Amino acid sequence: MGKTLFEKIWESHLVVEKQNDPSLIYIDRHLVHEVTSPQAFDGLRMNNRKVRRPDLTIATMDHNVPTTDRSLPILDQTSSVQIQTLEKNCKDFGIKLFDINSPNQGIVHVIGPQLGITLPGTTIVCGDSHTSTHGAFGALALGIGTSDVEHVLASQTMWLEKPKPFEIRVEGKRKNPHAVTAKDIVLSIIKNIGTGGGTGTVIEYRGQGITDLSMEQRMTICNMSIEAGARAGLIAPDEKTFDYLRGREYTPKNYESLVDFWKDNLKTDSDAKFEKQFTLHIDDIAPQVSWGTNPGMTCDVTESVPSPDEFSKGDSNQKKGAEKALDYMDLKPGMAIEDIKIDRVFIGSCTNARLEDLIEASKVIKGHKVSPSVNAMVVPGSQMVKKQAEEMGLDKIFIDANFEWREAGCSMCLGMNPDILSPGERCASTSNRNFEGRQGTGGRTHLVSPVMAAAAAIEGHFVDVRKMDLS
C-alpha cells in the first residue's frame, strides 16, 4: 500500500521506532523565541547540558516586542527581562539570534519561510502552536511546550506518538478570489470539523482549491490547523513552493539537487490511505466572520448570529459554551453580522501579516478613510515585510487612511506587548484566536481576513467585501 506525504516524512526522521509507544524523531530545524525558551535554557544549565546542534537552531524575539519606536527603551520591565534573557541565552549557547534591531526580525513563522530556513520534507519545531504554518512547504512542523524545547535543544530529537493522517480536500474555484480568501477557506473548515476535529492527526490539505493558492495563502491555511486541534497541517510542495524558496538568504547552496529529490519523494501515493477525510467545496463560500470565543464559532458575513440551539445541534455542552460565548461577546441571536459595529481593527499576526495580505488590504483601503469611530493598525509580520511594503508605497495608503503603521511583531494577536484591547472593545482581527481576553482582558475579537478587516475599518461595521471593487 502507498504512503501519505506525512508518513514519508515521519519514516525518514525516525531515530528510534517503537510500536504503540512514542517514537524518537529527528528535528531538522528548531525555531526559538523569548516567551517559551527561558525555562528550557535554565534546565540545560542546571544539568550541565549544551545545545547539540546550534547550527540547526535560530532565534528571534516577536511575542513581547513593542511595535512603536524601536529606538526607545522597553518600558515594561518584565518584557525587557525576557528579551534580555533570550539575548544572553543565545550568546551563552552559541545560537544565531535575529534581535530587535535586526532587519530579519519578525514573527518566527513569517521569517522562517522568508529567509529560506523552512524547507520541504524537513521536521521543524518551535515552542509555539502556530508552528503548523511551515507545513505549507511540505514540512512536518510541530508546536511544542517548553520541556520539549529543552529536549530538542539538548538532543535535536523528540518523542512523539505517530499522529494519524487526515485528508482535507478543498475542491472547486472561488468566484472572487480577492474577496474570498485563504482565511475564509480555513475558517470554513474549522466551522465544519470543529476545534477538536483534528486532534491526534496531521492534516494534509489537497485539491484544486489548495494548489491554486499562492505560498503565502497556503501558510494562512496551515497556520490555523492548530485551531482545528491538529498536531500539524501540510501541503505537498510544487513548483510554487520551489520558486518561493529559491535564492533566499539562507536557502541551501545545493538547493537544486534538493529540489530534484523533493520532486521525486514528497507526495502522497495514489493508493495511500488516510484515516480521516473531509471535503470542502469552495465555489460558493462567503467571507467568514467569527461571532464567538473559539474559531469554530464562525459564520458567513451574510448570516446572522446563531442561537445556541442552532449552533449546538442538540449537544448540551456545546450549547452552554455558545450561551457563554454570546454573553461574553455581548451579541444576541438573530443579529445580522453586518450590523455588528467595531471599535478596533488589527491587521497582523502569523496568520495574515505577509506582503500579499497587506497588498490585498491596501486595495480595499485606497482612497478611503478609516471610520471616525474606529482605531485601526497594521503590524507587518516581519521587518522584511515592512520594508517591502514601504518600497511599494503601501505604508502611505494605510497612513493616508488613518491606519497606524507599526514595527513587526506578534502585537495584538495575543497582547503581550502594549498593543491590547480595552475591556468591552470590539475588534475585527486578522489573527487566529478569538478566545476570551486573548487580545486584552474583556476585549472581543472577531476573526476575519485582511480584506474583510480593511472593509470593516472603513465602514465601522462588518460588510460583505464582495460588494466592493477590488480590481
Added chain:
Amino acid sequence: MESFKPVSSIVTPLDKVNVDTDQIVPKQFLKLVQKSGFGKFLFFNWRYDENENEKSDFVLNDPKYENSNILVAGDNFGCGSSREHAVWALLDYGFSVIIAPSFADIFYSNCFKNGVLPITLDQELVEKLQQENGAIKIDLENQIIKTPSEEITFDIDSYKKKILLEGLDDIAQTFQYKDKITEFEKESKVPSVL
C-alpha cells in the same frame, strides 16, 4: 521530576468545554522566566474581577474545593496555545490529575513532562464524576479511579505511565540513544541553517 504518587481528594468540577490555555494562564503572566509561582494566575480572568476581587460564582473560589487535587473538565481541555505555563499553573495550584473526555494534543503531552496525570474518560463518566461529592482515589499503577461507590478503569500509554511513576528525566532517557542520533545525523541530507 518527582514520581507520581497516588492521589486522594474530592474533585473540582469545571463544567466547560474547549477550555483553552489562554484561560488557564492569561498572556500577561507568561513573561516570567522561571517555572514556579504560576498557581496564583490559574484561571485568572475567571477567578478575579477587574479589581482583582474573587468572583464568588467561579468554582475555584468555593472553599469546599480548596484542597482538591483533581480537576474534572469538559471536552477538548487545554486547546490553543502550546504554553507549558498552563500545566505549571495547574500543578502549582494543586491539581496533579485532570480528567476530561478529551485533551488537546500539546497540552496532553506537556502534562507528562511535569508529573501531571491527564485521564481521558467517556463523557458519561466525566459527568458522573463532576457530581461526585466524596473523595476519589487515583491509582495510576493499576489504572483505577476509586469513587465511594465504584471503580473505574482508565487507559494510558505504557511509556507515559512509566515516565510518571518513576519520575524519569526525559532527556536522560533519550541520551541512551546518543549513538543512534549520531548515526542518523551522518545519513541526513538536510543542510545546516548557517
